[in-house]
Amino acid sequence: GENVEQHPSTLSVQEGDSAVIKCTYSDSASNYFPWYKQELGKGPQLIIDIRSNVGEKKDQRIAVTLNKTAKHFSLHITETQPEDSAVYFCAASKRSQGNLIFGKGTKLSVKP
Amino acid sequence: GAGVSQSPRYKVAKRGQDVALRCDPISGHVSLFWYQQALGQGPEFLTYFQNEAQLDKSGLPSDRFFAERPEGSVSTLKIQRTQQEDSAVYLCASMAWGSYNEQFFGPGTRLTVL
Numbered sequence: 001g002e003n004v005e006q007h008p009s010t011l012s013v014q015e016g017d018s019a020v021i022k023c024t025y026s027d028s029a030s031n032y033f034p035w036y037k038q039e040l041g042k043g044p045q046l047i048i049d050i051r052s053n054v055g056e057k058k059d060q061r062i063a064v065t066l067n068k069t070a071k072h073f074s075l076h077i078t079e080t081q082p083e084d085s086a087v088y089f090c091a092a093s094k095r096s097q098g099n100l101i102f103g104k105g106t107k108l109s110v111k112p
Numbered sequence: 113g114a115g116v117s118q119s120p121r122y123k124v125a126k127r128g129q130d131v132a133l134r135c136d137p138i139s140g141h142v143s144l145f146w147y148q149q150a151l152g153q154g155p156e157f158l159t160y161f162q163n164e165a166q167l168d169k170s171g172l173p174s175d176r177f178f179a180e181r182p183e184g185s186v187s188t189l190k191i192q193r194t195q196q197e198d199s200a201v202y203l204c205a206s207m208a209w210g211s212y213n214e215q216f217f218g219p220g221t222r223l224t225v226l
Contacts, residue, residue: 004154006154032212032213034213034214034215036217041219042219042220043116043203043217043218043219043220044155044203044217045217046214046215046216046217049212049213049214051212089154089155091154093213095212095213098143098145098160098168098207098213099145099157099160099168099171100145100147100155100157100213100215101157102154102155102156103154104152104153104154105152105153105154
């Protein structure tokens with residue numbers, strides 16, 4: 001079955017710096033890759049996603065890139081702010097299944 | 113509009129007790145998923161409904177876990193004879209028909225088994 005690995009497990013940056021989180025997946029049939037942000041005591045919040053027919057997608061300060069050949073995808077956050085501090089999860093799925101396979105998460109701390 | 117809601121938000125059970133966790137999906141969302149999230153880990157898939165049909169229950173860890181969605185809206189996850197290893201946050205997510213796997217999560221129910 002699908003396996004998603006996520007790195008790093010923790011990331012600390014200064015406010016205004018960029019943050020990059022990387023994930024790899026094992027199943028070449030996976031075609032949907034969302035990113036979720038989870039704050040303490042809350043459920044995961046979908047922040048951006050990318051489908052396998054696209055190499056890059058951007059939404060304001062957040063961007064995601066996908067390399068299907070290498071089977072990896074990355075989340076890029078620019079001009080980080082303290083409110084970006086949270087745990088970020090990548091995930092992968094095949095449309096036919098629907099269920100998401102998650103990475104283990106990255107705890108991002110943005111220091112003012 | 114309202115998002116996914118779950119109740120109770122916190123549940124403490126003694127080992128051996130039965131518990132029932134409720135999920136109210138976003139109105140009109142056809143698909144509903146349950147996930148289990150252990151402390152410090154990513155969510156893990158438990159089961160999936162499309163309307164009232166349970167199409168995939170491959171993630172349920174044992175026959176003590178049972179889920180239902182009798183009218184295709186509200187869903188209940190039931191755990192019988194709870195064990196300490198069942199302690200986790202149980203997350204519900206819903207998805208609209210025709211959506212490309214865009215799942216929207218509720219706040220979760222934190223279950224602690226003593």
